[in-house]
Amino acid sequence: MDSPLKSPGRLPSLSALRAFEAAARLGNLARAADELFVTHGAISHQIKALESQLGFKLFARHGRGVVLTPQGQRLASTLNGAFGAIASEISAIAQEQQRPRLVITCLPSFAAKWLTPRLGEFIGxxxxxxxxxxxxxxxxxxxxxxxxxxxxxxxxxxPGLYLEHLMDDEFAVVASPHLAGGLPASPADLSRYLLLRSDTEPWARWFEAAGIAGSEPQGSMVFNDSALLVQAAAEGQGIGLARASLIQPELASGKLVKLFDLTVPMPGAYWIVAPEAPPWRPAVATFVAWLKQKASAG
Structure with a gap:
């Protein structure tokens, strides 16, 4: 199998490049020698050998000292960035081995109602x-x-992100079993109740699927967070149009009941997004595998 890694081509010795980078960064051959635990003569010899191999000068004499040539400035800048990136990556890998950290972002409603109730299993x-x-x-x-x-x-x-489909969802009509005035017997009875919905999830599509004529009901309560909608419905404040994925704990505990068999698909889907494609570091790959297993289990 072909390696995804590219050949760096022919490079000078790493020790010579390190000697030059240190001398350029510190502005002094003696200080570079102290940093690398070698003699001043060794630093000078390595830089001269490097210049001979490259075919251009890296330092120019300036009085009793030396200054970088334009070519030396370019190479020093590149080496400093490359060595810094190597050191940073080694530090990150070492920290990952000690206790890997995984940073995840999601909607507050998804975090509260779907992800958090399941996280105990993953942490365990x-x-x-x-x-x-x-x-x-x-x-x-x-x-x-x-x-x-x-x-x-x-x-x-x-654009610019790696995506994997996680799961689809649907909208269901739910209410507290102790709703004041009793539960509606049919979709047509909903007009007598205070209706709850998210600000991006109107009732119109569900009404259309139920064969109820008319536009979006005026007597409704609108939330900018679907988790708050679920909480309000469970507390008997009205009848909610909620995502099925967010109401499972309330249905299981009996705080909510599903009023009708009719559901409508949620436009779009839930997606796992990442700044880069696999292969991922082990902690990320482990969490994604667990997340997909939980989504497929419902």
Missing amino acids: QHPHIELWIRSTKTRENLAAEDIDLGIRVGEGKW
């Missing part, structure tokens, strides 16, 4: 992984903010 299976959950409605820049994974809802059109 993988206590060495430190989870950071960022619940927000703001679409964050994963790469810029060092976020490993996002769980988003939509059509899956987010």
